[in-house]
Amino acid sequence: MGLAGLIVVLAWISVACFAPLLADGNQLSESYAANHHQPQMLEPSWLLSDQDKQRLEDQQGGISDKNRTDYLSITTWQYPLGTDDAGRSMWALLVYGSRISFLVAFAASFVTIALGSGLGITAGYFGGTTDAVLSRIIEAFLILPWISLAVVLASIMGRGLFNIIMVIAITSWASTSRLVRSQTLTVKTRLYVERARALGARDLRIVKGHILPNLFPIIFADLTLTIAYSVAAEALLSFLGLGDPKSVSWGSILDGAQNSGATLLGAWWYVLAPGICVTTLILGISMCGFAIEEIVNPRLRQR
Amino acid sequence: MSLLSVRDLCVTYPTSEGELPAVRGASFEVGEGEVVGLAGESGCGKSTVASALLRLLPKDTKVTGEILLEGEDILTMSWGKLRTVRWAEASIIFQGALHGLDPVRRVGDQIAEAILVHSSGASGKQAMSRVGQLIEQVGLPARRARDYPHELSGGQRQRIMIAMALACDPKIVIADEPTTALDVMVQAQILSLVKGLQADLGLSMIFITHDLSVLVDVADRIAVMYAGKVVEEGPSDKIFSDPRHPYTRALGGAFPEIGDLTYRRAPSGLPGDPPDPTEPPSGCSFHPRCPSVMAECSSTHPLLSPAGEGREAACLLVPGCRIEEPAAVSR
Numbered sequence: 001m002g003l004a005g006l007i008v009v010l011a012w013i014s015v016a017c018f019a020p021l022l023a024d025g026n027q028l029s030e031s032y033a034a035n036h037h038q039p040q041m042l043e044p045s046w047l048l049s050d051q052d053k054q055r056l057e058d059q060q061g062g063i064s065d066k067n068r069t070d071y072l073s074i075t076t077w078q079y080p081l082g083t084d085d086a087g088r089s090m091w092a093l094l095v096y097g098s099r100i101s102f103l104v105a106f107a108a109s110f111v112t113i114a115l116g117s118g119l120g121i122t123a124g125y126f127g128g129t130t131d132a133v134l135s136r137i138i139e140a141f142l143i144l145p146w147i148s149l150a151v152v153l154a155s156i157m158g159r160g161l162f163n164i165i166m167v168i169a170i171t172s173w174a175s176t177s178r179l180v181r182s183q184t185l186t187v188k189t190r191l192y193v194e195r196a197r198a199l200g201a202r203d204l205r206i207v208k209g210h211i212l213p214n215l216f217p218i219i220f221a222d223l224t225l226t227i228a229y230s231v232a233a234e235a236l237l238s239f240l241g242l243g244d245p246k247s248v249s250w251g252s253i254l255d256g257a258q259n260s261g262a263t264l265l266g267a268w269w270y271v272l273a274p275g276i277c278v279t280t281l282i283l284g285i286s287m288c289g290f291a292i293e294e295i296v297n298p299r300l301r302q303r
Numbered sequence: 304m305s306l307l308s309v310r311d312l313c314v315t316y317p318t319s320e321g322e323l324p325a326v327r328g329a330s331f332e333v334g335e336g337e338v339v340g341l342a343g344e345s346g347c348g349k350s351t352v353a354s355a356l357l358r359l360l361p362k363d364t365k366v367t368g369e370i371l372l373e374g375e376d377i378l379t380m381s382w383g384k385l386r387t388v389r390w391a392e393a394s395i396i397f398q399g400a401l402h403g404l405d406p407v408r409r410v411g412d413q414i415a416e417a418i419l420v421h422s423s424g425a426s427g428k429q430a431m432s433r434v435g436q437l438i439e440q441v442g443l444p445a446r447r448a449r450d451y452p453h454e455l456s457g458g459q460r461q462r463i464m465i466a467m468a469l470a471c472d473p474k475i476v477i478a479d480e481p482t483t484a485l486d487v488m489v490q491a492q493i494l495s496l497v498k499g500l501q502a503d504l505g506l507s508m509i510f511i512t513h514d515l516s517v518l519v520d521v522a523d524r525i526a527v528m529y530a531g532k533v534v535e536e537g538p539s540d541k542i543f544s545d546p547r548h549p550y551t552r553a554l555g556g557a558f559p560e561i562g563d564l565t566y567r568r569a570p571s572g573l574p575g576d577p578p579d580p581t582e583p584p585s586g587c588s589f590h591p592r593c594p595s596v597m598a599e600c601s602s603t604h605p606l607l608s609p610a611g612e613g614r615e616a617a618c619l620l621v622p623g624c625r626i627e628e629p630a631a632v633s634r
Contacts, residue, residue, distance in 0.1 A: 198390065199390045199416060201416065209416065
């Protein structure tokens, strides 16, 4: 299972890395698309029921309304996965969108892990008042419903790549912190930590030399799951229109689909394609994460 | 003057059910090049003494008394000074070598850590050559430094722990049950190694164990602890052959003599359990289990008093035993 997940993830990583080879980046700009696209009327009649057709036609022209939606097209030789409402190649959008998804997911996860582990180790290792204060902060962040927090933060901080990374990190570090703190509590009571203290080692040396190396497997397992979570969070925030307006990501494609009423128009590829991308990537990463967790914690192995 | 002198050491652990006095006034001395055995059953406070000697107890533990190492009190010295004393002056061989080594780091690096912590000038290379030397000193090939703890057997791990204790040329080594959890053959090997190293390097040692027969071999003098107090102290052969305190007699009697049929027929143990440290019995804390208990034992606190040449015992059976003043008892 872990291997299958790894293959999926590696496939997506290579797509992101070799995006310029797989798709024409020019196709991402709307003006390019407008110039190179023969407006083509959408013929979704085979997808819609008679009532739907009737209803659409009643609404001022309905599906034949010559507007942006005219650019929507289903699979053709020119556009293997169809186009969006601006006539941009869905294939190019997805390929280039994977880059943003990965960038945000990795960056947000590393910030999350760094923040979460740092505070978790500090709280667990030093204990006492430090632990009490940090634990209350962690709990406060755990209690806050993350979507609303993310929405508020994103709207305060403004839209942009850096901000979306920070928003995801701020809303997800607390659970990592809690995990790391509890592990630190068990590791610090081990005899080799006491031995290191008996050696006359300082706190920093003990944390770097003994605590961190013993926490590494669990932090790594948590990292993979955080990446999966960040992919979903990025897609969600972009879908809510809180992403970076200048770059295309899977979430923003879905947002476009929502705004142009793609489902209503029967442009199923517009919704399904980015949806499948997000799903497969998260599934792949999660499968890797579970496999790593199983290696780290052999008690999870059934047999 | 003795190298280490512990005077009236009391250690009290705070617990949710009130205070737990684990050590209630232990005193002993360790001379230059001398091996002192600390014996007693589980829970008598011997490991607590070991941790207290280097101030390794949890922060909220109450420790009173004096621990003088070369005339300086460890209990009151500054943190910076304490850090240099730890390992460079006094080191510990921990019990249970299995957990004393970090599973994710090579054993050589762990020994080198001790060297690097204490000599800021040492390069990694110098430290590693010293590590090789140390590992050979404890009877393992130097290339074992590159092994992880799980690649070593229990006995080998204990050897690594011993090498680690010697890393900074300490004056005194505290061996806290170095042979527990090892099988008998390996125990004998480790004991002879420790004895050999002690003699070669002229180390002072505190050897903690529950096994009196081990101490007779290794130690020059033995202090027997019961319920947080030293109840008898003296030269090791005398303690074993001619115990003055009934508890020492029971502890020595608990080990069968190989080949002696009477031991096989009637193994002599000590009935009862060690007292609950939160509520030590009145008077002599051993009186509820003592085979030769007398009426006054339950109300009188015997103190360590001279009991023959170079030895002391705290028992009313010893002629001329000093007792604690009643005012102090009610405290």
